[in-house]
Amino acid sequence: xxxxxxxxxxxxxxxxxxxxxxxxxxxxxxxxxxxxxxxxxxxxxxxxxxxxxxxxxxxxxxxxxxxxxxxxxxxxxxxxxxxxx
Numbered sequence: 001x002x003x004x005x006x007x008x009x010x011x012x013x014x015x016x017x018x019x020x021x022x023x024x025x026x027x028x029x030x031x032x033x034x035x036x037x038x039x040x041x042x043x044x045x046x047x048x049x050x051x052x053x054x055x056x057x058x059x060x061x062x063x064x065x066x067x068x069x070x071x072x073x074x075x076x077x078x079x080x081x082x083x084x085x
């Protein structure tokens with residue numbers, strides 16, 4: 001489980017199949033470990049359904065608890081000030 005937690009801290013939010021490939025575990029075993037980590041509060045997870053090429057894909061999205069991802073590069077919007085005439 002430490003490998004999964006380390007991966008999520010380094011990579012950020014990922015889906016279950018990508019995590020399984022990265023840590024070299026079967027998907028079924030990865031799902032069990034993700035559920036255990038979620039129950040302990042080490043990670044946050046949610047079930048997601050997307051459609052890829054018209055095909056329904058269900059997965060578990062996960063990220064490490066308490067880890068704030070780095071900001072994305074590029075221009076950021078600032079506060080918008082409205083001027084009333």
